[in-house]
Amino acid sequence: EIVLTQSPATLSLSPGERATLSCRASQSVSSSLAWYQQKPGQAPRLLIYDASNRATGIPARFSGSGSGTDFTLTISSLEPEDFAVYYCQQRSNWLTFGPGTKVDIK
Amino acid sequence: EVQLLESGGGLVQPGGSLRLSCAASGFTFSSYAMSWVRQAPGKGLEWVAAISGSGGGTYYADSVKGRFTISRDNSKNTLYLQMNSLRAEDAAVYYCAKGGEVVVTFSYFDYWGQGTLVTVSS
Numbered sequence: 001e002i003v004l005t006q007s008p009a010t011l012s013l014s015p016g017e018r019a020t021l022s023c024r025a026s027q028s029v030s031s032s033l034a035w036y037q038q039k040p041g042q043a044p045r046l047l048i049y050d051a052s053n054r055a056t057g058i059p060a061r062f063s064g065s066g067s068g069t070d071f072t073l074t075i076s077s078l079e080p081e082d083f084a085v086y087y088c089q090q091r092s093n094w095l096t097f098g099p100g101t102k103v104d105i106k
Numbered sequence: 107e108v109q110l111l112e113s114g115g116g117l118v119q120p121g122g123s124l125r126l127s128c129a130a131s132g133f134t135f136s137s138y139a140m141s142w143v144r145q146a147p148g149k150g151l152e153w154v155a156a157i158s159g160s161g162g163g164t165y166y167a168d169s170v171k172g173r174f175t176i177s178r179d180n181s182k183n184t185l186y187l188q189m190n191s192l193r194a195e196d197a198a199v200y201y202c203a204k205g206g207e208v209v210v211t212f213s214y215f216d217y218w219g220q221g222t223l224v225t226v227s228s
Contacts, residue, residue, distance in 0.1 A: 034214035036151075043201055043218035044151065055216060087151055091212045094165070095141070095153040 002026055002090050004098035012106040019075040021101045023088035028068045032092040035064055035073045038100075039084045047086075048073065078103070108132040108217045110202050115222030122192050122226075128185040128202030128219055136160065136180040139205035139213060142187045144198035145221075154200070155187065158211045165211065170196075189224070197226045 003026040013019055023033065031051040036044040046055040048064035051071060061076040075082055083105050088098040114126040126142070142154040155176040156165045164176050175188040185202050200222050203215035 036215075038151075043220055044215070045218075046206070046214060046216050049206060049214040049216075089151075089153075089214060091214060095156065095212055097143075097151040097153065100150045 002029060002093050002096055004088055004090060004096055006086075006088060006098040006101045008101060009099070010102045010104060012104055013078055014106045015078050015080055017078050019073075019078055019082070019103055021073040021075075021086055021103075023066075023071040023073070023098050025069045025071075025090055027093075029090040029092035031067050032090055033064075033066070033071050034089045034091070035062075036087045036089065037082075037084045038087065044087065075103075108204065110204060110217055110219035112200065112202050112219040112222040115200065115224045117225045117227065118192055119228050120193060120226055123188070123190045124192065124224060126187040126189065126200055126202075126222060126224075128187075130183045130185065130202075130204070133204070135178075135183040137208050139209075139211040140176075140178060140185045141203045141205065141215065142176060142185075143201045143203050143215070143218075144196075144224075145201070146195075146198040149198075152198075156205075156211055157185070159209065163211055192224075192226045194226050197224055199223050 005024045007022045035048040038044040052064045085100045111129045141156040157176045173191045177186045202219045204217040205213035206216035207213045
């Protein structure tokens with residue numbers, strides 16, 4: 001099983017700041033990594049697929065990068081609606097999710 | 107517009123059974139793999155099971171293998187999850203999720219239902 005590790009567990013930032021979230025895989029997943037945003041009481045929303053492709057309707061301030069075992073989700077300038085939990089997910093070998101990074105307001 | 111609507115959740119005793127359903131609309135259901143993903147209260151996401159578009163391939167997380175069965179009825183655009191021998195640790199919100207790529211079984215999920223809550227307690 002491929003294990004995904006996300007860091008940090010919590011990121012405290014202010015609106016307008018840049019957020020950098022990390023996801024590391026226990027073995028290479030090539031570019032088969034997605035990122036999701038989840039707000040309380042809501043279903044997850046797909047942000048990025050195949051490491052760097054923005055999903056339909058996702059603002060340009062969200063970007064993904066990386067390949068192999070190390071991946072990054074960057075939010076260039078946090079909007080109030082971006083404070084949420086973010087999960088990575090790999091589909092290279094079955095399906096697994098990371099434990100999540102909570103982005104909260106500083 | 108893609109819509110996924112789960113139903114069937116509720117309170118069940120340990121050892122009991124429950125069948126979840128997910129009614130899909132707004133896309134060619136048979137062309138896409140579907141999955142169930144769960145989230146225990148206050149916890150992260152856990153993939154549970156996947157089924158190919160034709161229904162010919164089914165895949166399970168080790169935590170539910172032998173107890174849960176995923177199936178689909180493409181004539182009714184409906185996905186199912188039969189859950190038997192339920193345990194306290196199966197308590198969660200269960201989401202159905204649509205695969206993001208035609209034909210590909212293990213994919214990212216581009217649409218999710220709103221979830222249905224399963225509570226396992228005596």
